[in-house]
Amino acid sequence: MKGKILIIEDEKKLCDIIGLYLSKEGYEVNYAYDGETGESFIENSSFNLIILDVMMPQKDGWSLLRKIKSHSPETLVILTTARGEEEDRIFGLELGADDYMVKPLSMRELVLRVNLRLKSKSSSSIHTKSSMIEIGSLAIEEDNRRVIEKDVIISLTPKEFDLMLFFIKNSNIVFKREQLLDKVWGYDFAGDTRTVDTHVKNLREKIYYFNSNLKTVWGVGYKLEL
Structure with missing residues (x-):
């Protein structure tokens, strides 16, 4: 099956x-x-x-x-x-x-x-590693896709988690919205770049660390500054 x-x-x-x-x-x-x-x-x-x-x-x-x-x-x-x-x-x-x-x-x-x-x-x-990522106020358990910030479990949708993890593993790099759609959603995804903006907005609202460090590069896209 x-x-x-x-x-x-x-x-x-x-x-x-x-x-x-x-x-x-x-x-x-x-x-x-x-x-x-x-x-x-x-x-x-x-x-x-x-x-x-x-x-x-x-x-x-x-x-x-x-x-x-x-x-x-x-x-x-x-x-x-x-x-x-x-x-x-x-x-x-x-x-x-x-x-x-x-x-x-x-x-x-x-x-x-x-x-x-x-x-x-x-x-x-x-391909997910059974490991813990600690960054700033965040603790991320990759194996069970759990995010903890200041001892509080953060509820993320699957794509929010994927986008968050992608930014963390590719920090300090500027990505265009189209690149993020391709890398996180996949080349076959039928949505548009506003989907990226919406998920970035959600990450900033849910995660204090991202609110401070996920930067908008005007006219280009986004990057996570570490």
Whole structure:
């Protein structure tokens, strides 16, 4: 089995088609045809990746995304929606989504994105060192992706953690937003450079050390000064 996936989609036919394609790829697939069932799955089971429809009655995708990221921040989430406006994409990424696809969906593209996301996560886990990084007021446990500042555990989304770690391991180097998208999100990421700005803003708000040391290089990008 390649991984465990949950599909939360109120269009039953579409949900079943997505599941069929992913099952053929070797994934264990669970189905939720409404938000309440999806919420129950989230609370009682663990998944490698969740495909989440945004527009659903009663429990919408935004509220479920918040639930997923608070309950299991390591779980990857791909949002699907008929609305492709930039503000919707930015909002979903700010809440912690790992990818965003606009309907009508291409099944081949969806399967490709699922494979790439899970492969990237698996690869990063394999190469992560079981070590502690101490920098300023921060203590970072790479193996369990935990961040502690002044004895307080800082809650970060997976991409916030990845971006934080990238800056620390590449300190005093100026990176353009496009470079950060490529290095942290991956070349196949469908978002834009505002995604980087949003995650930088979140890091500065959540981590006092980054608020002081993560600098904006006007007209270029960002660098972490050590």
